[in-house]
Amino acid sequence: MLTLSGVSRKYGDVTALDGLDFTVPDDRYVSLLGASGSGKTTLLRVIAGFEEPDTGTVSFDRTRLDGVPPHLRDIGFVFQNFALFPHLSVRDNVAFGLRHRAKAAVRDPKEVIERAEAALDLVGLKGFGHRGVGAISGGQRQRVALARTLVTEPRIVLLDEPLGALDANLRARMCDELRAIRERLKVSFLHVTGSEAEALTMGDTVAILSGGRIVQDAPATRLFANPDNAAAARHLNAWNILAGQGTGAGFATGAATFALPPHLMPRGAGSLGVRFDQISIARPDAVPEGHLSFPARYLTGEFNGPTALAFFRTNDGQLVQVVDHLGQPRLPEMTEGATYALHFHPDQIRIFEGAA
Ligand SMILES: Nc1ncnc2c1ncn2[C@@H]1O[C@H](COP(=O)(O)OP(=O)(O)OP(=O)(O)O)[C@@H](O)[C@H]1O
CATH class of the missing domain: 3.40.50.300 (P-loop containing nucleotide triphosphate hydrolases)
Structure with missing residues (x-):
């Protein structure tokens, strides 16, 4: 060894x-x-x-x-x-x-x-x-x-x-x-x-x-x-990472404040990681009960054969990616420039402690 x-x-x-x-x-x-x-x-x-x-x-x-x-x-x-x-x-x-x-x-x-x-x-x-x-x-x-x-x-x-x-x-x-x-x-x-x-x-x-x-x-x-930290997640090119801060109102990021379950809430600075393939997209008023969500503007899509990528911009200007597998498509028809709710179940996220 x-x-x-x-x-x-x-x-x-x-x-x-x-x-x-x-x-x-x-x-x-x-x-x-x-x-x-x-x-x-x-x-x-x-x-x-x-x-x-x-x-x-x-x-x-x-x-x-x-x-x-x-x-x-x-x-x-x-x-x-x-x-x-x-x-x-x-x-x-x-x-x-x-x-x-x-x-x-x-x-x-x-x-x-x-x-x-x-x-x-x-x-x-x-x-x-x-x-x-x-x-x-x-x-x-x-x-x-x-x-x-x-x-x-x-x-x-x-x-x-x-x-x-x-x-x-x-x-x-x-x-x-x-x-x-x-x-x-x-x-x-x-x-x-x-x-x-x-x-x-x-x-x-x-x-x-x-x-x-x-x-x-x-x-x-x-x-x-299961990346252990934001640095590892970033290298995998499969995770969106939203940096933020635990507050009384929830986990505050530039994209949204998330009402995290108490066991997930970081004590101070932290980041929320959600994988490209674990985000779903809905109209802003149609987020399923129990899901976390943030609004983002649809920029464009990219077709790569077996997968399709969709690119979004959050309210604070971050680029977010969502991936769809063409064998099991999940994403709705989308209009460039329109705002959608990007949502996911709390079980699908990773919270990384510490400054990103
Ligand atoms: N001989 C050297 N003199 C001065 N700086 C160096 C020297 N060799 C490497 N560095 C610096 O050390 C850091 C690490 O370099 P290294 O070549 O190990 O990176 P790397 O991960 O292999 O990069 P790449 O993938 O681009 O080859 C870089 O900032 C580089 O500029």
């Missing part, structure tokens, strides 16, 4: 990692989700040993890795741009790591070729060994990069936005393949991405990096349904 405790890393005035605690268990596919600039690459570089943390520790199975140079950590790193050697063949790219690794370098040419070919077979590139890396597709280059890392039998594989350079179709296929390869090897993958869909699809668990810390680390389905 890889463990980071209290890891901080600053660049001048910028705090990239801020006392971060994080573990990657054995035999697990872990997604790390964060916005651009949230410190994802810094975190991978600290784990791999390309950077040392200012404070805190990195260990593997309780052995400290701080101060151990990258090539002695047994950690694989698949770079976003693949970083292949353009003048070498596919097989020689894969063999390179094996011939040159610091621990237990393989010198016997026959064994090098056998192991390189086995790694290519594992990533679905049997028979491609003789090709130049310029003569294969982007998805195949991605797999060469993976094979080059896997051939060295790392204890954990770090993947920095591994699908970012691929087109959408290929990305979907590589998602399945990465998971299948990992399951065969039983080695943990830590997959960094800025895409919530990719993080949720890939990870057995998803860790969300925000403000230099992991704000939630949970199985994908639990995280999606």
Whole structure:
């Protein structure tokens, strides 16, 4: 198990990692989700040993890795741009790591070729060994990069936005393949991405990096349904979040004051989260009994195939989204510019304590 405790890393005035605690268990596919600039690459570089943390520790199975140079950590790193050697063949790219690794370098040419070919077979590139890396597709280059890392039998594989350079179709296929390869090897993958869909699809668990810390680390389905805090919810791109304050009259937000059941009422500042797919829409005078609601002006709709998105603006100018699944449509016909009541049952909301 890889463990980071209290890891901080600053660049001048910028705090990239801020006392971060994080573990990657054995035999697990872990997604790390964060916005651009949230410190994802810094975190991978600290784990791999390309950077040392200012404070805190990195260990593997309780052995400290701080101060151990990258090539002695047994950690694989698949770079976003693949970083292949353009003048070498596919097989020689894969063999390179094996011939040159610091621990237990393989010198016997026959064994090098056998192991390189086995790694290519594992990533679905049997028979491609003789090709130049310029003569294969982007998805195949991605797999060469993976094979080059896997051939060295790392204890954990770090993947920095591994699908970012691929087109959408290929990305979907590589998602399945990465998971299948990992399951065969039983080695943990830590997959960094800025895409919530990719993080949720890939990870057995998803860790969300925000403000230099992991704000939630949970199985994908639990995280999606039950974010612990507003920061985590925001990253899922599926939750509307209305910041407000608990008052005598209810939970006061810029969109409306909600008469929350007492057990949900935050003591001071807080926010109300409601998922895009759990809001219904009615005429202002037709909100069902027991539902909470707020008024909002319908802006426009967006049709995405199996789902349709509707965009609204609250009285205080916040953008709110509602999603409809075309298999089970819930939304009425709406007129752009008209005001509707967006409503939901109190059981469907999450209240997050603290300032948003
Ligand atoms: N070498 C550096 N010198 C100065 N600031 C840096 C350096 N590396 C990273 N930073 C800053 O640290 C913060 C975290 O950067 P990092 O590259 O880790 O983010 P990221 O989540 O990987 O972003 P992206 O998804 O855009 O690649 C950013 O504010 C970045 O500008």
